[in-house]
Amino acid sequence: MQLTEAAPESAVAATASERDYLTFLLAEEEYGLNILSVQEIRRWEYASPIPEADDSICGVINLRGDIIPIVDLRKRLKKESAAYTHQTVVIVVTVRCASTQHTVGLVVDRVSEVRRVKDADLRSPADLTNGRAAYVSNLATIGGKLVILLNVDHLVDFWTEQKS
């Protein structure tokens, strides 16, 4: 996996004004997640469907004894669906909601690498997205490319959501 290429940068811990992000590919766009919310990365495996769940929820899997939901991020972000390939992975993240934590898996096309971005180089998306896509926390330019940084806590919210 390409993660090992990130080693030199992340060999030193991030200082107060910069953070590490796990970047991944989804429908031709590059996205990123704060590395602190990422628990692990798994190969895609069959998820048992949950009756009456939203279309974007593939189902649930057994993660060392816990039942965790798997979300198809393409569907969640209302992008075109695509077939899963051998590169499709599930990023298992920790989502904070009120005073508790939940574990959720996100299906993405391909994982890229861990990148360090200075807080000063982040751009707020507010006036660009006009209040939609609330899950976008910031925009960053890494290696000349635009990376959309996501806030997992706003990405999935099963616990207060009603069935659509």
Next chain:
Amino acid sequence: MDLSRFHATFFQESFEALSTMETGLLALARNVEGRPDPETFHEVFRAAHSMKGASATFGFEEISEYTHLLETILEDMRDKKTAPASSETASLLKSIDWLRKLLNARLENRELEPRAIVEAIDDLKTILASWGSRTPDPSAEKSSAAAAGQEQDLFIKFSPHKSLFHFGNDPLNFIRELNSCGQIKCLADISQIPKLSELKTDDCLLSWDISLSRTRSTIVEVRQIFDWIEGECDLTITDTTERETVRSETKTEAAEQQSRTAVTLRVAAEKVDSLINLVGELVITQSMLSGLSDDVLPAKRGKVRERLAQLSRNTRELQETVLKIRMLPIGDLFDRFPRLVFDLGHKLGKVAKLEISGEKTELDKTVLEKLADPLLHLIRNSMDHGLERAAVRREVGKPEEGIIHLSAEHRGGNVIVQVSDDGCGLNEQRILARARERGIIADDANLTRQEIHELIFEPGFSTADRVTDLSGRGVGMDVVRRNVEELGGRIDLESANGLGTTFTIRLPLTLAILEGQLIRTKGHRFVLPMVSIVESLKLDKSALCDVGDGVQLYRLRGEYLRVARLEDIFGLKSLVSDDESKSLLVVVESRQHRLALQVDALLAQQQVVLKSLEKHFRKVEGLAGATILGDGTVAMILDVAGIIEKSKRVGAHAGGKEVREHAHATH
């Protein structure tokens, strides 16, 4: 010496001692006509005595002083062999409440108003003064003199634990006290003492065989001498006199029980939960392994299967043993109710007695905790609405004292807990009137007696005219039912007008593991809890009738059942291409309602570990949770009550009501 690390144990044991005293005092109060049971006196006295000593050690002066006063009263009671009158019992119980307050103040490190403490102590002193003037029961004194006059020979095996000296105790003190009870012959056992070079001088490695002859003390009294070091030594006392009275039997039985309960461990609940989780995972991994045995080369397959079967047996046994760790006797829960009935009786001006049976029945700790509130509510209801006042009872020819019976037993893999009273029973007319008032049923609805009774479980229902602060706020019964169902159980009721009401709660033995029936429909696999399955049968097309509006009925032995399909209830997409025409019906039941589920296949019956969906996802109506099957995939566990609710909304409309009436006309 820093004693603060012993505080936790002190508080735990003190609260337990208070419970013992409370139970004992209530038991004594009950026996006002008969002779008060000396064993109960001893128990209460011992508890007070231990608390006095322990609280003094920790410097909790006010508790020690208070307990000392209490002890004096109890001692007086014991010597005069008279049981407390009802008002005296109320005062003594109040003093126990006081002690709780004092303990809690210390536990939370706050100061209690000194005035309050003085008031409490004065209260007790008043009782003591009035007690002093009571004349002892002459007949009691005579017989006790006769008993006490008898001498007996006792054999005591006293084995202090290694750590005895660490707590500042000296075995010599106790042996000296024994010496004051009679003639002793003491033989020390020095076999545990190692070579001088290996000797740790602050370990106690001695034990003694002591024969105490011609003593007037009872076994219980001798045991009391060792109260202070109860947890730090092993003590067996046997009566070696040749005597055949029943009394000595009951005493050795009591002594035996005490030595039995001495061999317990205090373990933090999280450790046990963690252990149970791990064993659950072990079970799953082991069944996955078993599934893989088919992939093994034929040559080795036989041996592998054999070993796997052995593993399966071991794992199953381990699981059963571990689950038993969390089982506690339901008596622990029942214990708090006699006090409640006593207090409520006084408050409501009713005379009531609480009978308890099956207190040794064991339940999982979590189930026990969650059962407390429902039971509390049921008993309050019985006291408040069920039992009539003494005058009313006399009029209808019932004994003035109302009886509430609380029982528990294991029956067929379940625990059955019953609360029954011999009160006035449910008043159907008032229930109907109130239900109509609240709009719960239509004015012209025709209901059977059982259906009328079930109405009390509807949210917002209450036939109490005045809202007492005990119950009758209309929140009660539906919350009780919900709590019971959350435990995977069910609650039913039976009532006869004028005779009384009985509530029956059925619970599975553990929360986490249930017997499940795996079913398949349209390629989807689900698990149905066995406890909700009434029967399964092959669908006979000719007995199926389509009423219209999507309602389908099945005629089974003269009754009609509504038929439903999981794919309709959950909107499932078929995962298989062929249409399996040979269908099966599984009749399920919840809250007195039945439904016939049409499924494609019945697969294995197996124990499944209930996993929460809500932990990382959310509650889905109709699902109780999920489980991990032998092949590692996740299967949903169905919640029959939820399914029946959902099925009512999907499909059936106006046809429903007439169908139900028609179905009940066949009763």
